[in-house]
Amino acid sequence: MNYIIGAFKPPCDIFVTFSDERSRKQVPIKKDNGKTAMVPAFQSLETIAGEVSIAPVPGKRLEHTGVKIELLGQIELYFDRGNFYDFTSLVRELDIPGELYERKTYPFEFSTVEMPYETYNGTNVRLRYILKVTIGRNYVGNIVESRDFCVRNYSPVPTINNSIKMEVGIEDCLHIEFEYSKSKYHLKDVIVGKIYFLLVRIKIKNMELEIRRRESTGSGANTYVETETLAKFELMDGAPVRGESIPVRLFLTPYELTPTYRNINNKFSVKYYLNLVLVDEEDRRYFKQQEITMYRLLETPQSS
């Protein structure tokens, strides 16, 4: 498409700026080349407005068949790399066909854009939002410039947030009861809970709590599931006896978590699990996994 770029010096420079760029919150996202860049963050139903500035190379005339700007929401599955599935596509015509001699600035505005999904960079899938400016040309290829931005959607505090409580065990060997205070956590939350040992007949060496992310992509026979352990947090050192209760307090801040995504556009899901692992002296691992729901809570200024 834009094979000209990189091969020749483009005949013009295109800058896309957001109208509130200075004040808007910037967040880091990972780019294709693996580098992290800071991009402005938006949320659904916000108005995305700004200017596109096109500056032709001085002394050159730029003939075009029209200038447009698109707002695209795309999902890229890595087994099908390069193939973007657009789930959102909005277009604004900026100019009718004509010629450009000098720098020209076009304001644009997409008001109250619905962006239901969050920007996501996973193992097998990527969801991104871009603003794409296209200068249409005959004969030679179009000049295309795109700018990433990030979408983060905040959820209210869930009205129902039950604790997770369960008694598990291996008969005559190990019985424990665990309790996590909530089943839904925001990204800066703290997991608080208790592990209660009802019966211990194995020699436990330690116990840890893992946060695992399960990303499933595709559907049907083509489903890929990738599980990643994001946190390994030792809860207990040594062998407890019957009746001991071990406190759990795990701060989520240090970990790179996202909200739970369920069936995003029928393309992928991201789910989070708490995995309680008991390791015995022969390094055998006994574990129990519980799903937790992650959500993004709007950060209020007074929160510390």
Place this chain on the structure above:
Amino acid sequence: KIKYVRRTEENTTPASIQAKPAPSGTAHARSNSAPRRRRRGRPDPPHQAARMAAASAAKRMLPDGGADDEERWLAEGIAGVQQNAFYMHRALDSNNLKDALKYSAQMLSELRTSRLSPHKYYELYMRAFDEMRKLEMFFREETRRGSCSVVDLYELVQHAGNVLPRLYLLCTVGSVYIKSKEAPAKDVLKDLVEMCRGIQHPLRGLFLRSYLSQISRDKLPDIGSEYEGDADSINDAVEFVLQNFIEMNKLWVRMQHQGPVREKEKRGKERNELRDLVGKNLHVLSQIEGVDLDMYKETVLPRILEQVVNCKDDLAQFYLMDCIIQVFPDEYHLQTLETLLSAFPQLQPNVDIKTVLSALMDRLSNYAASSPEVLPEFLQVEAFAKFSNAIGKVIEAQPDMPVVGAVTLYVSLLTFTLRVHPDRLDYVDQVLGACVKKLSGKAKLEDSRATKQIVALLSAPLEKYSNIVTALELSNYPRVMDYLDNATTKVMAVVIIQSIMKNTTCISTSDKIEALFDLIKGLIKDMDGAQDDELDEEDFKEEQNSVARLIHMLHNDDHEEMLKILCTVQKHILQGGPKRLTFTVPSLVFSALKLVRRLQGQDGDVTGEDVPATPKKIFQILHQTIEALSCVPSPELALRLYLQCAEAANDCDLEPVAYEFFTQAFILYEEEIADSKAQITAIHLIIGTLQRMNIFGVENRDTLTHKTTGYSAKLLKKPDQCRAVYACSHLFWTDDQDGIMDGERVLLCLKRALRIANAAQQMANATRGSSGSVTLFIEILNKYLYFFEKGIPQITNTVIQDLIELIRTEKQSDNTVADPSTEAFFASTLRYIEFQKQKGGSIGEKYEQIKTT
């Protein structure tokens, strides 16, 4: 309802974990904004990573290693601490909080080792501890500067992935948090003590909690402390320490039950090294100002005891009970005695309760002794009854307790009651009674320690009351003694007698004496089955001498009672057998004679009345007593005693009695005393006594004197004969007014003596060719002089003059051996005559006629 955990046997899966050598370091790295990049971008110093990888590989090896291995592991651990501390200091110097946290966590990771014994682990812990102080200071500065709020810091350290470093850091920040007063101390403390549950490994847990205890000591929300919160905050402080204590004790106890059985003993030893970590909590509790009596009574003590009883661990129960007793004030113990004591019977059967309980009683009795004003409190709480009760229960609860244990308890109780209730003799008896009960059904004690304790038990009242009379009132006292073996009974008896001697106790009723002799019967008579062969002669003498001394201590001013006493004593000592009688009879005899003399002193009052205590009666007793000596046999002693009695009878005007005694003496002389030397001594004694007798009628006297002179003349050696005979001359001349004054017989005796002396000299001449010394003559001369001065008409100056001449002649004869002492004797005799001449007077006039030159 129970869902089963999937159990996986995949030993391969955790490989990814083990491959990561320093999880705690990485965990902190995760708190960075770009965690993973950082982790990869900033590796640990390469050698460090390699070392830790090696360590984790070694961790999989068997934990069984010699001391060398342990030494090496410790060295590795210390090296690790030092290395990380170095990086930590560098981070601190450059105010790099994140690195400081990272390296401190790595440093603390060294404490995760399971391979060190408590002793070595402590060493490692102390290294880390010193570093943590520096970190704490840094945290404090950091929060003061405002670059990081203490709340944030409190969260930040909890990001550490490994629980042990995390909790050490949390405690450290917690300390800063409390100091900052941004949150109530109680909340922070509660959180810390709760979070520390994460360490269930006994050794590591104990040290972590000890660290917590250490850093929180000066930050408890105690009354008057700057961290004091609302009205209830003292409860929080106590609750915190109690909880930490309980958890530590649990860990400590658990240590015993983990690991292989064959190392049980070793573990017990190791645990003993750690006990002070646990006990320190109790010390902290005792230091809290706000723990007043009510608090102690209502909360602290019941909670501690609950833990102690429930832990069911011998070592812990023993140590902690002792700890409670040592750290809390006596006053508290006194007021909570019931609660405290109720715990003892619930302890494990093998716990050495006696030591602990004794310590408690000792403390309380010291307390009572130190300040007499607290005594009413003891009465109020019925301390004795409670102790007594508790000991009973303990003994019941521990049927396997050796006798020595039980007796030790009773000794302590006795000491306690003696100090606290010196006036309650019934208590003492009660203790002894309880002891008898415990001992009953058992044979005599063989255990030397138990015996020792019983001796202590029995000696205690003696020392306290310094009056055996008190002990004699204790009905159970002799019953306890019955359980002692023979040797110990004797020792005890000697102790009792010594006590009497020391305090010069006067025992004045026959009942008491009966009891006393019952106590010391080991000395009085042969015990059943006693092996006399083993007796040390010296010891025996010592013992019997003390009995003899004891007899002299028995005294009552009332004659009648004194007679009873004598009868009692007699009854007992006559059982003593031949060996003892020689020691004891003289005492009794003289004691009785003393009474006789007292009776005699008030003769006028008592004679004629129908009183049982008459001299006659006493003499009867004496007669029996001395007669007993015949079986010993000890005729010389008996003879002397008879003579003594005769003399006493003389003073009492009891002629027949005196005569009888003399008769006995003569019989002894005739039948028993065969040794010539003994005969000499005896005859002189008889002469001396008889001379003083003045009650005999002419007939009796004649008989006796006749006998005596007869005996004298029959002595074996001539000089002895001579001396006895001239001594007999005194029998015929007494200075008393109505005494006998028979100058004729005096002269007869002296002449006879001269004859014998002469014969002696001739005999010497015949056998040895030299005629011995003239000493006998000089001695006889002296007798002449004596009677001359007395004015016996038959002894004239002519007779004396002749004798002097005779001596002179004898001296000058050729075959007389010159003897300087004889010369001196003669010279001084002559000098005496000269002296009397010069003195003049009636005697001087008499002497005028005698020429000395």
